Structures are given as C-alpha cells and as structure tokens.
Amino acid sequence: MDSKILAAALFLPLFPLSMLFSFLFEGLRKSLPRIIVLMAWPQIGLWLLQETNSCPPAWVIHLALATSLFYGFRALVLRELTHWVSFLAISSWTILWLVAGSIDQAQTLQLLALGLSLPLVLLTLLGSQLEKQFGASYAGLYNGLGHAMPRFSGVFVFTILAIVATPVFPGFTAMTAAFFEATHGSLISSILLCLIWLTWGWAGARLIQGFIIGKEDHEEIEDISRGTAWLYALILTALAAFGIHTLTLLS
C-alpha cells in the first residue's frame, strides 16, 4: 500500500489507525490542543491524500464507510462529551474519503473538512463550559439544562444539529457529495451512508436528551453570557452560510 495513503489513513482516520487519533484526542486535557487537533488533523489527511495524485482504491472507500458506521454506532452509547466528539470526528472525517472522489478542487475539499471540524470545535468549547460548571461533561448526570441554562442549551442543540449533517450545515454538503459518489458505486455504499447518517442523528438526539431534556434538579448554575451566546449564534449562522456556499460549489 502507498505509504501516503497509509499516512492519510491516520489523519482521515480509518480503522484500526483511528484508535490512535481517539487515544491521542481523549488524552488531551485542555480545550486548546483539542481544538488545534480538530482543525488540523483532517487538513493534514487531505493534503496527504492529494499528494498521492490518485483515487483511493475501492477497498479503502469500503473501509472508510465501515469505519464511519462503526464509530457512529459506537457514539450511540457514549455519554462523555470528549469521547463523543472524538468518535463523531472520526465518523465524519472518513466520509471525506468518498467526497474526495467527487470533488476535484483541493480548496473546496479543505473548506468542507473545515466545515466538518468547526461544529466539533464549538462542541468542545461548550464541553469545557460544562466541565467548568460540573467538573465533567457527562450526559445523563445532570440533565435538564434546558431550564437551567437556556442560552447554553440553544447553542448546544444547534451545534449538535450542525455536527449531525442537518441541511444547510457543511456536514450536509459533505453527505450530499458522498451520496453523489456512492450512487456511482454500489447500492450497498448508499445504504451504508444512510445508516451512518441515521446513527449520527440518533447519537445527537441521545446526547441532547442526556444534557438538555429532563427535570431540572441542580442547584443554581450559571448560563453562558448573552454576548457569548450571540457569538456562538453568529458562528453557527456563518457555518450555515458556508454550508450553502459549499453546496453551490458542488452543483
């Protein structure tokens, strides 16, 4: 196997190399290094992939789909936010293996990767907010934040929606591009993509249920400030605009 493909398989993490990313990311204690990794990791992968100057072999695409589905499925039972981010990162970045086949322009591909990473960065920041408040960001341990932290909850829900490739967000563009590519391939690839999308949505809904829904039973806690909420909203709006822009690039 081409060593560059192998290297790319580490940065657009394919199983079992994905375990390295997962191990590294979950080992980081601070938000800043996590954010840097989230932003840079897929970009390195794409750069390596482009350096190969050839389309990845079919078995790599199949492995990418299998990896994505595996991590999406595993995310269903995860309750710790950092783990969840790590698994969703792997699950969504592996989609780029398919997308790389349908998008020729390197710049568009990099923008799309950025669009996939940014919501994960936002969620990491939100997670650090929870860690500050509660000591850990763990779903189901202190649910009912919808009542106690309405601004935080609003931002949290939209961030999750962005991660699970809801229309207009860049993830949706990536998924659409992957579908275009898959339709040229096999029916199984399309079905796998559908399943991957389903697991993302499901995992996202479980996370929202674990944090936001439920009876408020904790002591007085501090919500994010109005200004911070607006900032998040602005970034999410920009992400949506960015998603629409990348969608037009596809067509």
Added chain:
Amino acid sequence: MSLTQEEKLKVRSMIHVAAEPVPFFWPMRSFIHHNPLHGLEDLPFDEATAVGSKIFHARAFLPRSRYQDYLAEGRIDQTKIDSLLQDFLKQEDTPEGLDTLAWCKQMLYHEQTPLSKSDALLSTSQIKAALANEALPEEEIDIETIRQGLHERLLGEQPLGKAIDDLFGSKITEDLNELVVKSCLDFYDEGQSVWKMPMRKQGFFNAWKNLARRNIRFTLLGLRFQNILEADGTAEGTIIHVLRTLGVEQEHWTGYFTRELAQLHGWSGFIRWREQAEDYHFNKTFPGGLVDFVAVRMTLALALIQAHGRRGLATSVEEIEEMINKRTEDAFLRYEFHHRKALPTMAHKLDVAISRGNGNLIQKTFLEYTKAKSASLAKQQAKRLRNLANSVDQEDKLTSLDITDLEKLLKVLAKVENQEGMFWLRGMEQYAMQQLGKQLNLAPAPKRDERPFAQALFCIDTRSERLRRNLESIGDYQTFGIAGFFGVPVSFIELGKGSETHLCPVILTPENVVLEITTEALSEEQDTLTTLEKALHGLKESVVSPFVTVEAIGLLFGLEMIGKTLAPRGYAKWRNKLINSEKPESLLLLDKLDKEQAESILQTVQRALIIKGLKHELHLAADEISDEIVKGLRETAMGLNVNTSSLATLLKIEPTRLDALIKHLREDYRINREFADGQMDQLGRIGFTLDEQANFVATALSAIGLTEDFARFVVITGHGSFTDNNPYESALDCGACGGNHGLVSARVISQMANRAEVRARVKKMGITIPEDVCFIPALHNTTTDEVKLHDLDRIPPSHLFYLDWLRKGLSGASHLAAQERLPTLSDTQPETAIRAFHIAQRNSTDWSQVRPEWGLSRNCYFIIGRRELTRHHSLDGRSFLQSYDYRIDPNCRLLESILTGPLVVGQWINMEHYFSTVDNEQFGSGSKVYHNVAGKFGVMTGNQSDLRTGLPAQTVLKNGKPFHQPVRLMALIEAPIEHAQLAIEAVASVRNLVKNEWIRMMVVDPETQLIHTFEGGNWTDQPLPTDPSKLAETRAV
C-alpha cells in the same frame, strides 16, 4: 393458587389503606380543587409535608432563593423568622463561642445554595482539615453504613422495579408507567376513542387480562403473562402471587402498594374517586377499582422484571439484598452512577467499572471513588462554611473549633435547613396577618336613613372582592358574601340532558332534584347542529377519515381558525349570531310534586314515548295516533289492561304483532311497572316543600346578616368562567357549586325568595321581606367581570324604571374591576376601564390564550364577618369574603355551617394553589401548552403521562416565578373569642385543620378589640394593629 375470602379481603383492605394518602381526582368536567395531601390532614402540616414529599417525590416549600426574593420585596416578616430561630436554637446544643444565630440568619437570608449535605462519605474530620487547608486525613470507609444506606433506599417498601433501575440503569419504572397508562386509557375512556376496549363490562382486570394475552406489543417487548395470569384468575390472587414471586415481605405490602400507587397518583386518584362514586355512570357500567388497577400494575411489573431478568438483571428482593450484602461496593457504585449522584469527574470511570463487572476493578474504583468523593464533599462544605463565617465575621472562630464543636455546628445548620421551609412560611404568614390586621375596621356600620338602592349577594370567591368593592364605590349598593350555592344543595337536570349535576360543595350530597323545563319547543335546527357536530368529531377521530376530511372540508376549519386567531372577539360574536347558541327561556321546577302531579307527569312522558314507538315501529303518522290508542297501549304495557283485542282493531294489526309491540314498549321504551316505580321515586326527589324553601331562604339571609333594611333589588350573583379551548375551564368555575357555573343556584334561591308563600313563612321566622323586594339572579363572568341579569321577565313592571340604573351600576363596576385586574395578566395598564373590559372579553374568546384569567391565584384570606370589617380597603382579590354577624347567631349554628362548608372548600382551594406553586411539576400539572385531553375526563402532558391533577403553571406562575404567594389559608372570624372557639370545637374536621395548622385561624373580637391567633397549639392575643395611614384616613373622614 386459590385464596380464601379472608385473604382476598385482607389484600383489598391493604390496598385501600395504602391509597389513603393519594387524593381524589374528580373528572375535569367539574374540576374540584383539592388538597394534594388531603389523606395526611390528620398529621400536623409540617409532618404531613415531610411524609408527602417522600411519597410523591415532591417539594413542599419553595426554593430558598424565592423566599429571599419575597424577603427583599418586604413580603416576609423577618422578625418572626428571627424569633423562631432563637426559640429553635435554645433547644439545641450549639458550639461555645460562636454566634450561631448570626450564622443561621446569614445562611437563610443571604446564601442561595443549601449548606448541608447528608452523605455517608462526608466526614467532619476531613471538613476540619479542609478548613485548615491541611491535607485531608485518610479515613477508612465505613462499609456497614453504606450497606445500611443501600438497604434503606432499595429494599423494604421500595418497588422492586425502581430498585433494579437504580442498580442497573434499566427503565422498568418508566416502561411500567407507560404500559399502565396505556391500559388505563383503553379501559377508562369515556367516549374519546372510536375503537373501544372489548369486554369492559367485566371490569378492568378481566378486560385487560383478556387483551394482554393477545397483545402484540407486549409480545414484542418480551413480556410473558401466561404463568402470572394462570396462577390465580382473580385480581387479589394475582397481586399476592406477584408479591410472593418478587419476594416482598408481607409486612411491607401496604407501604409497597402506596409507593406503586404514588408513581401514577393522578390515575390512582381518579380511580379511587371513581370507585366510591357509586352513581357515576361509567363506574356502574365499567367497574374498575384500585384492586384491579394494582393487579394490572403488578402483573406488568413482574412481566417486565422477568423480561429484564432474562438479560441478567435481578428479579427478586432476595437477589437485590444479596447483591447489597455481598457486593456492597458494586451496588454502591451502581447506585451512585444510575441515581445521578456520581462525582462528575469520575462518572466515566464508574461507567467503565460497572460495565466490565470485574471484581478487582470495582474494588479499586470503589476506593478511588469514595476517597475522591469524600474529599470533594469535604472541600465543598469547608468552602461554604468559610464563606458563611466570613460573612458573619467569625472565620477565626470557625477554624479554631474542635471536632466536637464543628460537628455541633454542622448538625444545627443541617437542622435549620431541614426546617427552613416552615420558618419562611411562618414569616410570610406573619406578614400577611399583620397586613390584614391593619385593614380591619371594627366600628359598627353607620345607621342609614333610607334603604340602599340595591343589595347584591356574591359568592365568597376571591374574584368577587374586586367587583363588590367597585360596585360599592360607584353607588348606593350593599354587597354580601355567601357560598355560591347559596346554601341550597341541588341536583340539577339541565334542559335537554338526562344526567344530574350536583350544585353544591363536593362534601355535600344533594337530596332534591331541580328540573329545567322550557315553554318553547326544542328546535329541529338545534338537533341538526348537534348531529353535524358529532359527525364532524367522528370523522376527526377515526383512523382513516381524517385524510379525506382534510381534503373535503378542511377549508371550512381553516376559516374558523383564521377567525378565532385574528379576531377572536368579533368572530365569536358573529358565530353566536349565526348559530343562535342562546338557550331557550326556561323555568325551574322547584316545587315538590304531590302523588297526583307525579303520576300525571309520568303518564305524559310515557305517552310521548308510546307515540314515538308507534311512529318508529308501525310507521304511523301523528294524526293517526288517537288518545284512545295511546291510553290502551300504556295501560296494557303497565299491566293495567289485559284486554288487547280492541287495541289490535284500533291499530289494524294482528294480535301477534300487537304482542310484539307491547313487548318492545316494555323492554326498549321501558314502559313497565318496575321502571315506572323507579321513575316515581325519582319524581319524588324533584323540588322542595314550601317549608324547605322558606328554611333555605331564611338561613341564607340570616347567615349573611341580611335580616332587615332590604333594598328594592336583591341581586343574587352566581359566577362562572367563559373561556375557549381550555380543559381547565371548570377549575375557574364555582367551587361551591361543585365546579359548575353558579347561575342555576342563583335562580333557585331567587325563585324561592320571590314567592309570596315563602316570604310569609320566612316572616314567621323573624325576617320580613317587604313586598316590593325583588330577587334577581345574575351571573358574574369571572373572565370578563361582566354581570348579566337573568329571569328579567319576572320583574314587576313597577321596578322596570330602575332596571337601567342597576344595569349601569353593574357594568360600571365590571369595567372598573377589569381595569384593576388586567395589568396582572398582561403587564400593561389599559388607558380606560372600557378598554380593559374589551381586552378581558378578547381573552375570554381567544383560543390561544393560556391564561384567560388568574382564577383564584393569590388567595390568602378567608374573612368571616361583616362587610364593614374590610369594606374601605382593597384586598386585591385575595380574600374569600363570607358575610356573617355573630349578633344574630347566638347558638353558633350559622358559624358552624360556614366552617363546615365554605371554609373547608376554601382550604382545599388554598392548598391546591399552595402545592401547585411550590412544586408545579409534581403537585401541579405543568405547562398547559403540552396538555392533551385524556379519555374526556382529564389531561395528560404530551401524548401519554400520568393524569395531571393540580393547577397548570399558567395559573400559579408568571415568567417561571410564583404569582400565587404560597401561604396557608388565613381564616379570620369576627366574633368574641369564646363564640368562635365554641364553633370551631363543635366541627371536628375544622378543629383538626386548625390544630394541625392546615388553616391559620384568627379571631378578631369586636368586644375586646383583641386579635387572637392560633399558633403552635395555643391561642395568643394581641391588640389590633393600627395602620397610621388608616388613622389619617379616619381623621380626614
């Protein structure tokens, strides 16, 4: 397994005892305000709230921060709390050298987060080390204490499903509740669903059992009922089988049932009420009591537990007990994790250890976790203590405390926090009492030279206070307060309806029936509209038809939607004009029927039925049916005439056909001797004798002190609410009329009082009602504050000149009351009274309005005395006002009846509001926005939940904070203390409510000018407080 009668009875009685703390829930068609802790009223208030909180997993007081808000707003008497704290601390062992009172005050008044945490892992020596910023000492974990704690929380009366959930993170309780609710919805439905549950007449358990064996959903969930249901066919036997299978010890059965019932206390309360309502149609037709309910629940619980057991979870109490005893560390970690008590930083580690189930890992995680948690708790506690000490400037003293004193301090602070709810409540009540005391005026009413223009009797309801005050302010009106059924318990049969509605407080059962009849013929148009309406509902509720209906007639509904949304007031007016929804003029059949009259009525009804039968069976036209035929058929059907040959000739039918017709009339049209006897008994209940009528009128007038100086008009005002799209509409109606509109009761007493024969008898009782006095019934629409006069065709012509004046007075008062009330609803102050009135009218017809009015929110006082007592002060619609003059009640009988009925109903209303405010999710019914009507008798949150029993958030909260100020009802009697005490002692139920402090009783003695208050088991007295502004006002006058 077959049970003896004795064993069955034992289970039944256990269930009924277990259900006592669960309050009744009446169908929402006639919403009854009730105390959610009614079953615990034999306990003192503070004890009952502690027990109730545990049973219903609810809060009995507001969070501290809310009370602090009240304190900042000056609505709490801080000196009262200070003195309560001082008294409390005198009995406690407090640390030497510390100003513990200052600590307690600081903690209550300024700290928002509770300080004390009861946790087995919290150690005083670690707190002490943390306070001194030293390394925390390593302490050996007392495994026995942890084991004991787990025993208490998971065994005994705790439902096994809940214990399994707590240890394994399963959702047995959630699934069980969902399945039970679904089963209840199927069985108890009162006409909402189109497809009915089969075999309902055999009872809940039998019908459910029959269906459970064939229910695909149950099969898909892996629930197996075969063995459970075959163990014993009866409900009681099944319950015993389940409890024995689960291994619940018999001594815990009653408590176990209580916990199970409390899981769905709305449904349990409804079934409990339904079971004792012997005349309730649905109960008679489809019997299903608490025993059936428990049997269904227990069967489902066992099936669910066994289904989870097949996946490796515990299935019996023994297994749980063994786990706690032998694998305490594992059980503890599981409990901490699944009960959401885990230290967040270690939650993931706990998750991993529990999932792997490795003994060594669990042991290691347990040690690490307990160490981390106890350190975390100690540091947190130390930080809070230090902050507190800092605030009272005693930080040095805190750090120098030895272990014993630190323990004492922590113990005292924990006790104060445990009782703080009562401290705050007493502080709030003290303030409210003082405010009321300042407004009291014990001076006798000034002598009048001429009679007032009009007198108006209003319900004691708090919403009448504003209207009364405004009416008194704009003209020569006198108003009186009396329970809205005006002392006449009536079972009412409305025009065109066959069922009886009880118009009296639910604690009474009316003996007499009042029938509404009309002189007008019921229009065919009305029938057509009703049929059309039913057809539309049918289309909407069946499975397939909605798809077609939307296409076909959806546009019509669309127009209605636009009208109701954009211009609700105008649309409602137009719609009413279009369908002429006004009821025809009617009369009330009030007089007792003699035997001859009753027989005549019965014969008339039977004749009408025979004519109907002949039209239907023989297709005869009306003019072909002679009186002779009808008479002959009636007598034959009743067995009075055996010669049928002439009848056959008259009807021109064969004798066999005639026999079949008569059989039809007997069986289907119920023209038979047995049914006629029953109807004669029913007719015997209609109306009142003249003596009864006179007695009711005289009692009502005496009770309010209206025995002389009658005005020309005496307006008897019932009240009701008119709102749209509001399942809680009847909660806004008259509680004294059993949650119905009060107009009928007003018409009944007016009709009685207007009769010359009645007045003659009343005169003999010492009350002379002049001939020109006219009693007019009226209805106060509490949503708009409009007062509409009724039965005006009965007013003597001589009075018509004054009628317009009366109307103007009433409408002026309505507008002013609406103007006063509106700002609390919409945060805007309408510029004019008429504008406010129009907004209120819009609220009444707006189907999207979740808060058309505040109802009885903010109720606080119950004043029993003369109007003069508070006439010159605004009580802000917060007081029930019962008119009473002790001078005309020397033997206390009138006061006793006021305490027995109106005061008790007032207490139910007050407690409903109290608990719905302090914990709206558990005792209230949450937000109205998510409510859906269930089975036509209740509401649920979302598509499936427990029946929501209390008041919705929109009735008691505003912007998420309490609008209703939760205090106990403060009853004030204006009478000499001995007089009041005599009456209180004579009514056992009220005596207990007062002694247990469910009601805060005050007596203001006009003869000594002292105000007596019952608190802590004793009466205390003090001089009436004086308000400087009131003195200034009096001087100015």
